[in-house]
Amino acid sequence: MTAMDVRERDPYRIHGGHGHALGGPAPIRIVVGYGFWIFLLSDIVMFSAFFAAYAVLAGKTAGGPSGAELFNLRNVAIETAALLLSSFTCGLAGLAVTARRSSWFYVAMTVTFVLGASFILLELREFVHMVASGAGPTRSAFLSAFFTLVGCHGLHVTAGLLWLLTMMAQIFAKGFRDDILRRFMCFSLFWHALDIIWVALFTVVYLLGASR
């Protein structure tokens, strides 16, 4: 069986993908997606270091306010809803791309942007409120860890919003070209990964924090 045959019969090489490398290097779409997954894993490792630091310092309030006194679960619930919904609309944008429907793509991406931006605004409002009430990151080790962990996720979402706008501009300027589609695939992986991290964050920081 030549490399050509394998590629035609099994374009994504599901069968040759277990280390046999029958057909030689994987198609570029697989390579890009795989590489981006590895990047996401490394990002999750970075978050896990921040999570670990938070776990160590969560009780070190140094006489300052604790999570139970600070967290407003209603606010966080709205943030969560906005972010999870934005992943749904991001998925819709993916469907629009598959169907090559550019107008639906722009609509879905705009809604994703609005939801993501509302998430960031709500988070910022929470931060500003905390700092104004004397519970800023310099108050205690607990608050340092809190602002860093949550803020790092917020920075990721902000970077994602910037990427989202760039992505829309790219589809507008270049159309549904192969390399642009690969980039969109990476963007949506990134956006969904931020959700996964948020779920962990929501649980470990807010739910557990509000209960003690």
Next chain:
Amino acid sequence: MLGKLSWDVIPFDQPLPMIASAVVALTILGVLAWVFLAGHFPYLWREWITSVDHKRIGVMYTLLALLMLLRGFSDAVMMRSQQALAFQAPGYLPPDHFNQVFSAHGTIMIFFGAMPFVIGLMNLVVPLQLGVRDVAFPTLNSVSLWLTATGALLVNISLVIGEFARTGWLPYPPLSETAYSPGVGVDYYLWAVQIAGVGTLLTGINFVTTILKMRAPGMSYLRMSMFCWTSLAASLLIVAAFPILTATLAMLTLDRYFGFHFFTNEAGGNMLMFVNLIWAWGHPEVYILVLPAFGIFSEVISTFSSKPLFGYRSMVAATLFICIVSFMVWLHHFFTMGAGADVNAAFGIATSIIAVGTGVKIYNWMFTMYGGRIRFATPMLWSLGFMVTFVIGGMTGVLLAVPPADFLLHNSLFLVAHFHNVIIGGVLFGAFAGYTYWFPKAFGFRLHEGWGKLAFWLTLIGFYATFVPLYAVGLLGMTRRMQHFDVPAWYPWVLVAGAGMIITTAGVVAQIIQLVVSIRQRAALRDSTGDPWDGRSLEWATPSPPPVFNFAALPHVEGEEPYWSIKQRAREQNRLRDEPEYEPIEMPRNSPTGFICAFFATVMGFALIWHIWWMVALGALGAFATFVVFAWRDKPEYVISAAEVARIDRANRSARREALATYTGPRP
């Protein structure tokens, strides 16, 4: 406007750093002036600086590593000579300067000497051994290189503008917090390592993807050469460990810049959390460095013993075993933390167990040599020197893994001797073996054997003369990082170590002369066949230096040691394989993205160190703009015509045919 920057930060009153930096600055300016005046700049820009070719990126990484090894070595010379002169005397380096020297030595040697050397060799060789044309993400590869160079540049800028950290190569808090290190030294460390660390992380992602997803047809996992396996293990470790470094340094940065309380003494901070986190990265880092070196030794020992590697599968298993267990031993760097007997015992046992993996490898290398026709070329000498030296280093390591013994030896020169024993004897010897082994592949001519052998013997003897006394004086109770000392019993040992340094220096000089002599005699040292050592893996199937596309047609791999089987069949049938059907090849275009990104990263890093906030914003904006411009490109690739491919491959084939016709060795 310029943050903390002013004329006062340049140490005009200290002659030593001023002279050193003047020499460095004049050398750099001289080289730049020569490049521009002689009209070499367009060539350098076109063919090297913007290159996304993995081989050229590998060469540039290695060059950076060699330069930084020299810089780190000069720090080492200063430390050993200071201590030799500082018995009941102040010596010539004031404490403030001495502390910067040992911090810079460790930082430079690990991050900008050893890492780029190992990554450079990975870049040069791994795609060739996998039988493919490039890494998974060629432009990202160039970004990695230049970000690493940015880090190296920032560390060296600290020589002239401001100061470097006085905290050791790992800036333990609370010493590294603003309260005790108010200057910019620690900030230089943080941003240099942070930026270079991002580059390394991208390299790790790139190589994991390359090795797992881009292999020649038929190159299954258990047909990959050992160096690919160890590179894969090291890349996996990079992906899993470097993000921890990023996070840890970010936390210290927040403490220093915004008054956070991660590691401070007050408000609930926990300074030992820094020590735990940094070693959760730091111990895997040791294996990130040494695993690829193990791969190099496997290649070299097998080639120069003219035998397949003994116990290939057990070697793979041992590599992956080390890869995993390396994450379970970090606490042995600070048994004295006081975690209690049970925790210390668990980590002590894990540390002893990890030595088993290395032991398996040592035996495999010995059995590879057993019964082989061994050729004692320079790369083989480095490998033999490694096997003896590393076993000694490993045994002192197992000794240190016993917590009660460690309580006595912690932070003594015994420890210093131990880790130099494994890093010089393991990583550096490996890097030099790889350097002499693959040099002809990169440049088309071999390195001079005589000077190479002299360099090896001088380095080996110099190493033992320097570090065996340090073991002894460590057992006598001398701690590390002493600017001066008053104990007469230590003095003779310190003097012998100083003398050892002179021998090592001679080894370094011999290595430099080797390079110069080899370049001058390159016609005589020419490697016309592409296979100067009678190699066994696919990189030797290409001409030296390989064309930009590496392989005219991707090789079909049918077993272990793919090139050896191709060569044996040719020797058996006394003819080469049939000429393949040549097809046009698409290759990625060169791109200045990496260089421009690194330029903005340098601007941003420098501005962050000196609190010049508008410049930080400018750098960030520039970096984003660079990415957008890169993302907007329409033609990422260019095509090499089938005729051109055929012309290059036919030249290679005729060289091979000639080598086959004049072959006189044993035939299968």
